[in-house]
Amino acid sequence: MIWKELESQLAGLADSHLLRTRKTLETGCSTHVSVDGKPLLAFCSNDYLGLASHPAIQEAVCKAVRQWGTGSGGSHVVNGHMTPHQMLEEALARFVGADRALYYSTGYMANIGVVPTLVGRGDAVFADRLNHASLIDAVQLSRADHRRYAHKDMAQLEKMLAASDAKRKLILSDAVFSMDGDVALLKELLDLAEQYDAWLVLDDAHGFGVLGQEGRGSLDHFGIPFHPRLVYIGTLGKAAGVSGAFVAGTSTVIEWLMQRSRSYIFTTASSPVIAAALLASLELVRQGEDLRGQLRQLAQSLHEGLQGTAWRILPSFTAIHPIIVGENDAVLKVSEALMDRGIWVPAIRPPTVPKGQARLRISLSASHTLADVGRLVSALREIQ
Numbered sequence: 001m002i003w004k005e006l007e008s009q010l011a012g013l014a015d016s017h018l019l020r021t022r023k024t025l026e027t028g029c030s031t032h033v034s035v036d037g038k039p040l041l042a043f044c045s046n047d048y049l050g051l052a053s054h055p056a057i058q059e060a061v062c063k064a065v066r067q068w069g070t071g072s073g074g075s076h077v078v079n080g081h082m083t084p085h086q087m088l089e090e091a092l093a094r095f096v097g098a099d100r101a102l103y104y105s106t107g108y109m110a111n112i113g114v115v116p117t118l119v120g121r122g123d124a125v126f127a128d129r130l131n132h133a134s135l136i137d138a139v140q141l142s143r144a145d146h147r148r149y150a151h152k153d154m155a156q157l158e159k160m161l162a163a164s165d166a167k168r169k170l171i172l173s174d175a176v177f178s179m180d181g182d183v184a185l186l187k188e189l190l191d192l193a194e195q196y197d198a199w200l201v202l203d204d205a206h207g208f209g210v211l212g213q214e215g216r217g218s219l220d221h222f223g224i225p226f227h228p229r230l231v232y233i234g235t236l237g238k239a240a241g242v243s244g245a246f247v248a249g250t251s252t253v254i255e256w257l258m259q260r261s262r263s264y265i266f267t268t269a270s271s272p273v274i275a276a277a278l279l280a281s282l283e284l285v286r287q288g289e290d291l292r293g294q295l296r297q298l299a300q301s302l303h304e305g306l307q308g309t310a311w312r313i314l315p316s317f318t319a320i321h322p323i324i325v326g327e328n329d330a331v332l333k334v335s336e337a338l339m340d341r342g343i344w345v346p347a348i349r350p351p352t353v354p355k356g357q358a359r360l361r362i363s364l365s366a367s368h369t370l371a372d373v374g375r376l377v378s379a380l381r382e383i384q
């Protein structure tokens with residue numbers, strides 16, 4: 001039977017400790033959640049600024065839903081593009097200092113929309129090996145040649161660019177790497193893009209809202225102004241606490257995406273309520289210096305607390321703080337031991353990370369307290 005193979009593949013996943021399970025949260029997104037009636041201190045969400053449950057955004061949503069209803073009723077390019085969407089795109093472009101921005105329903109859709117619209121067969125994409133899965137899918141969808149360089153290895157990237165006779169070249173990288181919490185060498189990437197006349201497409205899912213002045217993201221962190229060969233993607237379901245994503249760039253690039261990007265055109269525009277929520281959220285991100293200060297303080301306390309222990313916590317100035325454990329069963333054991341103590345830190349395993357590098361991915365949120373981090377540190381010290 002055709003499904004027998006699936007059954008044995010599922011059993012195989014279970015044997016290798018790779019079966020994913022879901023927990024149903026009985027509370028909204030927060031640092032303190034409830035699962036199966038049990039309270040948990042959670043270090044897993046990407047709600048880095050704690051905006052996912054912010055009352056000002058809730059108010060904006062209530063107001064917007066009365067004015068705009070729930071559904072958009074169609075694609076952005078037909079009848080689904082409303083005033084809140086338009087205002088949001090203008091606000092986002094201004095915020096990151098680009099000519100124009102295009103709002104997508106999710107970051108995944110933005111990524112698979114952008115790459116195939118800029119390059120195709122006979123072209124080449126030069127991609128960091130640790131890029132997010134959505135960027136990997138985006139390259140496959142484009143049918144361009146997929147050249148992958150070792151993580152942040154600029155010398156290897158340069159060799160590949162120099163050796164390439166592709167018609168068009170595109171350098172593709174996470175700005176902040178989602179499972180490592182480190183940051184791409186953006187200046188060097190832009191210089192190489194300049195030297196080899198390539199696009200530079202950056203996915204700043206974990207930098208937007210967290211890094212840079214007013215949370216403008218990774219480019220601002222490095223003081224890099226917008227540039228015509230730069231295409232910047234920020235997602236809005238993480239630090240911005242809502243959902244969706246935007247692509248920012250020159251008017252030419254954005255117009256081209258609007259004309260040709262399939263995941264923009266052939267999908268229903270997200271609800272105008274979401275756009276209204278994001279307008280409120282963007283203001284909170286902008287004014288969120290205290291939240292970003294809190295994040296830095298929590299990070300410092302976490303790293304200091306683990307000094308002198310066996311835990312290998314990777315250096316990071318973002319909200320992502322991984323501890324490399326190694327094998328899948330070992331990381332699951334640590335994650336379970338934390339869970340027994342009422343603390344939820346996800347175990348990240350292949351294929352999300354390379355084999356043998358399974359890890360705990362601690363993500364901090366501005367709504368954590370120093371006492372929350374203290375509890376995590378004590379538990380880890382007990383378990384080691």
Ligand SMILES: *Cc1c(COP(=O)(O)O)cnc(C)c1O
Binds near residue numbers: 244
């Ligand atoms: C989360 C994430 C995405 C996908 O964004 P969604 O809005 O969740 O679809 C893309 N790139 C990176 C690096 C991410 O971490």
